[in-house]
Each structure stands twice: as structure tokens, then as C-alpha cells.
Amino acid sequence: KSFYDCELTFLTKQEILLAHKRFTELVAKEDRNDPSPRVPMSKILTLPELKSNPFRKRICHVFSTSESKDGSLTFEDFLDLLSAFSDSATLEIKSHYAFRIFDFDDDGTLDRGDLEKLVNCLTGETDDTRLTPEEMKQLINNILEESDIDKDGTVNLSEFQHVISRSPDFVSSFKIVL
């Protein structure tokens, strides 16, 4: 199976083996004999790489293939996650998944509500680090002015990818390594 995974992900063989080891540590004891165990989101979020990430819940939701949309991940989903966040992943893959992570309401575009939630995630939980409503409005106006090319009030995938492709920091900061 790992032969397939090398073709299907951007990870090297060692990385896949390491991922498997870390994943099985998270699997509950009763599911150990399950051929394709599913780990609930709460356990995934205990990983140190994801613990401090403000987007951790969204990441789990995006990569999860569970029917009940509870953010639980199988090992294959986990590999997908690591592959998209790996060093050798292409810009297209990263921007595609970044778009889906930022799309809080899963409607395929980033509208005002999504952008507001995004800013609140980035500025932390405490009150003194949040922006005032006026600042928030100003910021979102600026962002839409820059990125919304067809001026429909939302940022869709192509506009997002266009903005991201010119950024020099994106590829190096959108990285998670086990």
C-alpha cells in the first residue's frame, strides 16, 4: 500500500511510516483491530503540530471524509492532510486546500462572514487582541478591494488562487511537518 501512497502523496516513504506510527498512537484501544480506524477530532487536536493552530478545527473538517461531518479522520485522510501541508506540495494543491479551510460556511466562496471569522481566528481569543468593529469593517473592505476582481462581494477560488500565487510567503508558511 505504501507503494501507492508514494505516488498519491507528496510524502517520502519515511514520512509515511512516521505518520502511520503517530496515527496508530492516537487510535483508541478498542478500534485497534479495525482495518481502517477512524480517529475522532478531539484526539487529532491533541497532536502538538495542530494544538496551537487557530484553524485546527477547520483543517479536520476539510480533510475528513466521514459521513457525519464530525471532523474525524482515517489514516488516508491523515495522509492527505500531511501531503497537502508537506514541503513538496504544489502551490495549486496548497491554495486549493487553504481556500477550503478558510471557507467557514462551506459555500464555495469567501464572503464577509467568512472573512470576519478568519480575522477573529487570527487575532486570538482574548478581547484585548481583537479588532474593533470599525477596524474590522475597514480591513474587510480593503481585502475585498484588493482580491475581489469581479466585484461580486465574495472571493471565489480563482481569485483566491490569483492572490496567493503572487505571495512569496505562502508556500513556506503553509507547512506542517511531523
Next chain:
Amino acid sequence: LFHIGVDYRNLEEEGPEVDIGSKVKEEKPKKGQARRSKAKEKKKVLREQCEEECRQDEEAPKCSKNHRNEKAKTEERGDFKRKTKDSCDEERNHISSERGGTEERAHAEKNMKAKKTKRKKEKLVFSCLSSSSESEELSADEEESQEEKDVLTQEELEKLKEAVEEKKKLIANLRGKPWPMSKKLVTLRESQEFVEKYEGALGKGKGRKLYAYKVMMMKKWMKFQRDFENFRTACIPWEMKIKEIESHFGSSVASYFIFLRWMYGMNMILFGLTFGLVMVPEALMGRPYGSMPRKTVPRSEQAGAMDFAVLWDFGGYAQYSVLFYGYYNNQRAIGWLKFRMPLSYFLVGVGTVAYSYMVVIRTMARNANRDGGGDDTSFNFSWKMFTSWDYLIGNPETADNKFASITTSFKESIVEEQESHKDENIHLTRFLRVLANFLVLCCLAGSGYLIYFVVRRSQKFALEGLENYGWWERNEVNMVMSLLGMFCPMLFDVISSLENYHPRIALQWQLGRIFALFLGNLYTFIIALMDEINLKRREEEVVKYNMTVWQASLYNGTVDDNSTTSTIPVDPADVPRGPCWETMVGQEFVRLIVSDTMTTYITLLIGDFLRAVFVRFFNYCWCWDLEYGFPSYSEFDVSGNVLGLIFNQGMIWMGAFYAPCLPALNVLRLHVSMYLQCWAVMCCNVPQERVFKASGSNNFYMAMLLVILFLSTLPAIYTIVSIPPSFDCGPFSGKKRMYDVIQETLENDFPLWFGKVFSYASNPGLVLPFILVMILAIYYLQSTSKTYKAANMDLKKKLQTVSLPITI
């Protein structure tokens, strides 16, 4: 994607003729006309059925053709179609997902599942519907197809090949598709089966065996490449260390360590070159220590030659060894291999520089490609929003810092955006900035003069004999340079508070000034060194004269021998020596680098470690909170450290020609630095509060490295070209100029015509037009790139204006 779609459309519009699976039907047009018309009718019926279903599935009408195709064929062809259909569906799903969002994709996936079940039903229907005649037809067809499978026309072969290539491309690009793993696995399996099945079919006829062999070799090669990549990634050193630093401090601090590792790799190659091609041959195959005057410690110095102080200063036995230029013999070919030592020395020197240029420029090009090139300021807010979070951070404290810094940067840019329309007191700001620059220039001039003065003083000391002076006088030059390098940047920092720039711009100014400081110091040092070289060369004349006198005195003592053939055995240690300016230069550089390294390490220990210990343990008994107030824990100064690294490398490049031991020394130094600094960062530093990178990309530091490379090879080239080598030390002794060794090699080792060609090529009449052509080429490339940029801007504007009517 669309290629496959087009294939399908073609297949259907032209009827079964181009249909690959059923092409065999058309091989014998005479035979099956009636059968075919019946099949067509059947197809029409099935098509209507399919179209209904497809309309419900909201898919393109192509699907109906797929259904039709499938049903009209034998098992084998049906398999083929189904597989390509599946991949076609995958592609369509991909397109739809790109266009829409997750909803559509989920819908499409649902459709796919529904279709699968439907297809199963259809198969049952088909088998029921199939009349005996139909099955007869088909079985007859199958027989025919079995016979005629071997005969494929060229066109169909091409189409099949294209389909196989498409599949292969799909497999190669599969990991770049944003699909879930299960979908990828299914697609991969199907595509691989298809390729395996039809690849064999392609190789029919003449080149079959060769084709199969080629395919196998291709597979083996891919596997080998993949294994090699895996192995290579496993070999990269210090990966875990850097990952730990990344998670604690973010990617900007880690970028310093990644840069350090890259430098280490480059220096390893340089070390390999100098060690393997210069030091080892001389040590193994050249004349041993003590056999020649240049290889022996002179009698006068032998008393203290093994002292640690002398060795630390690279005198004594260290000086008369393979580590320095002076040891090497100018014998043209040494050992049983007839190794051309002088030629090798020269070429390794040139090769070091050439390799460094190549590596730096290649890395710059790769970085530029990846970053999309250029500083774009048109997306400031969006970038802050979408790209500012560093996903490598795994430490809660760092995360908090990052939150704070992001908030600050948001607030600042909002305020900046508003204030950019405000009017400021321009004149006061301008005056202050001019004043600040003036002060900085004074600083730079002052430090340059100080270095010159100190080098002159050290020359005076050397003339009077170094034994009379203490440690400070002996190491004055190096200490002064290191101390200046430590304190002037702080001074610049203070002065820049006058200027009132935006922090990012202030950082760039700061870096520029430190760069100028180091450069000025280095060049002053070199100028002072040139003075010393000239001094030594004058001394050489004197020594040459003295040598003749001394030799005459030797012969006078033994006048009874036949003076024509007598060679008086003289111990090499007693022969008077010419001053070897090249070794002196090499020694100076080595001493400079050693003292620089020591200063860095000591500053690290005192400035970071002792400070952290002090803050941590004295906090209990101090009036104010040491951790939050002054002095608190230190932050890791990324740009300062990177600059230090770059300048050290510049010194290595400058001195490597005269002291082949320098790359080895540098490898050792970088190795120790890596461990020491990793430890110091994790133990004594705190994450930065405000993260401002000097520029968005790594290319800024690479560009500085390139400039330093250029500037540091200039002095070495100048000395090689214009100063004659010492007459009694080094591999070029006895020649008029160092590069004469090339001439000599061309004359003696290469055939005659080669020398002639070379002399024609170095004719100015040929070289000048060549340079002219290169200048023209550069100009042409520059103007095309300008036009591309302008075209880009135009298109961008068009994009923004064209889309406006649509939204209305």
C-alpha cells in the same frame, strides 16, 4: 482532461469507426453492413434510455454516448470503456469541483455512485434484452476481433498511444489533484490497469520487444529515482533539530539555520576539492618535510616551532605544512601518477570560485521561480490575512506571540492606510534623515581609518620583532575588526531612531549599513595587506642578493673540490629564506577567521547565555522584574547572524587560494556553530515579538552572497594577475606570473594544434566581439522582460475592467 472528453465526442460522432474497442468491426466493411445497421438501431434505443438517466444526473450529454458505447460491446471492450469512462467522470468531477465548491463535488460524487449502481442494473437489462441474434452477432464479432486484433491501422495506434499517454500523465499528476485518498486510489488502480493492458497492445509488430523493454526500463528507472529521492531526504542532516526550532520560533528564525545548513553543504564540496586535489597529493606524493628549504622550519625559528602559542598563531610547524601555500613544490609533475601539482593548484583555485558562482546563481534562480518573482505590493491586506499564520508553530507561547504580532500588524496597516493621506512635516523628517546618514558615514569612515591605523601599527611591531609585545599587540588587528563588527551595528540602531521609518524599511537600511561597514572593514584590511605584500617583495630583492653572497661564501670554504660538480650538503634549515608573501596573506586570513569565530562564540556565551542565567536566577532578589523589563531574555537576531555568516564566507573565498586549509577550517567552524547555536537558541532565546522580515524571499540574502562572492574574488584575481610569485616558495615559484602555468601546460602536455587554437581564441580581435555580442544579448533579454512585465500589467487591468459589466 478535455482531451479525453474530445476523444469521446469524436468517437461517437464518427460512429464506431474511430471507436478503438470496436474498430475491428470496421476492418471488414464488406462483411458486417447489415449487422452494423442493426447494432446502430439498438444503440439508438439504448441512447434514449441513457439520455433520460443522464438528464436526471445533471451530467453532460457525453455521458449518454458513454453508456451507449458500453452497452454495444463485448465484455473486454466494455471494460475498457468503463475504465476510461470512470476516469472521464473523475475528470468531470474535478472540473465541476474547480468550478463550484464542495457541494457540487459531493453532488457529483453522489451521482457517480448512483451511476455505478445504475450501470450494474443496465448490465442485467442488457443481458436480458440481448436477443440471440444480438449475441450471435457479438460473438461473431468477437471472433473477428480476435483475428483482427493484431492488425491495427496507424491512426488507431496513434489514438491508443495518446490515450495511454494521457493515462500515464494522469498517474504522474495524481498527487497534485485535490481529491480524497479513496478517489485517488481508485483512479490510480484503473489507470494502471488500462496502461498495462494496452501498452502491450501498442507494441505489436516490429518494435514490440524493444518497446516492451523500453517500458520496463522506464519503470525501473522511475522506481530507482523514487528510492534515490527517499534516500537523499533521509541523508539531510539536522532535520529534527531544525524542525524543533521551527515549531518554537517560527519559520524566520529557522530560515537562518536552513541557510547555515546550505552553506555547510557548499563548503563540504569546496573542502573536497581542496583537500582531495591539492593537499592530499602534495602530502602523499610530494617531497616530504625537511627535504627542501621551503618545507623546513628555519633554524632560527626551530626553538619555538612546537609551542602552542606559535601553533595557534599558525606559525612554526603549522606554517611549513600543506596548510599553506609556501609548502608546495614547483615541480611540474610529482609521483608515479605524474600529477601536475602547479596546474592542479591553479585550477582548484579557479574551480572553487566557479563552483560557488554556479551554486549561488542556481539557488537564486530556483528561489525566484518559486516565489513568482518580484515584490508586489498590490495585495498587502490579503496577504496579511491569508498567509501570515505560520503553520509550523507548535508551541503555545509562540502562538500567542504570533497572534499579538498579527493583530498589531493589522492595526498598523489600517492606520497607515488612513494616514497615508495625511500631510506631514516633510522638511523636519528630511533633515533628520540626512543628519542620520551623515552620522552613519562618519562612523564608517572612522572605523575604516581605525583599521588602517591598526594594521600599520602591526607592521611596525612586526619589523621590531613580535616577541617584545604582549598578546594584545600581536592580535590587535583581528580584535579591533571583531569589536568594530560588534559595536557599530548597535550604534547604527541608535542613530536610525532619528529617521522615523517604517520598521521594515528601517531594517533594510540597517542591513545595508552593516553591509557597508563589513565591506569597508574588509577592503581596508586588504589595502593594508597590499602594503605588506609590497614590503615583502622589496625584502625579496634584498634576500636574493644575500643568497648569492651566502652561496659564494659556502664555495669559498671548499675550494679544493671541483667546483663545477660539487654540491655541498647543507641542511635545509640553514638556507636563508625569501619572505613568502603568499603564505603571509594566507596566515592573515586564517588568523582573522579564527578570531572572528572566537568573538562570535564568546559574544554568544556572554550576551545570550550569561544574560539568561542572570535574568533567571537574579530575578528573585532584584528590584524590578528582570524578565519583562531590562534586560530580559534576548531574541535571536536573524539578520545579524546571516550577515555574519555571509561575511565569513567572503573571507573564505578571498583566502582560499593562499591557504588551502581554509575550507576545511570553515567546515569545522560551521559544524560547531550549528550545534552551539541550536543549543543557544533553544536554551536562552525567546520568540520574537514582532516579526519583520527584511524581504519576502530568501533571495535578498542570496543576492548579498552573490555580491560578496564577486567582491571577494576581486582581490585574489588582482594578486594572481599582477604580482609575480615568490621566487622560492609555492607551486608557482620561478614563473613570472602565476597563470603562466596554463601556458606551460598547453605547450607541453597538449598537442600542437590545441595550443594554436587557444592562442587564436585568446586573440583580442576575437574576445572583444564576443564580449560585445554578450552585452547585446543581455540588453535584448532585458528589454523583452520589460515588455512582458508591461503586458502583464495590461492584462491585469483588463481583467479588472472586463469583469465589471458582468456583475451588473
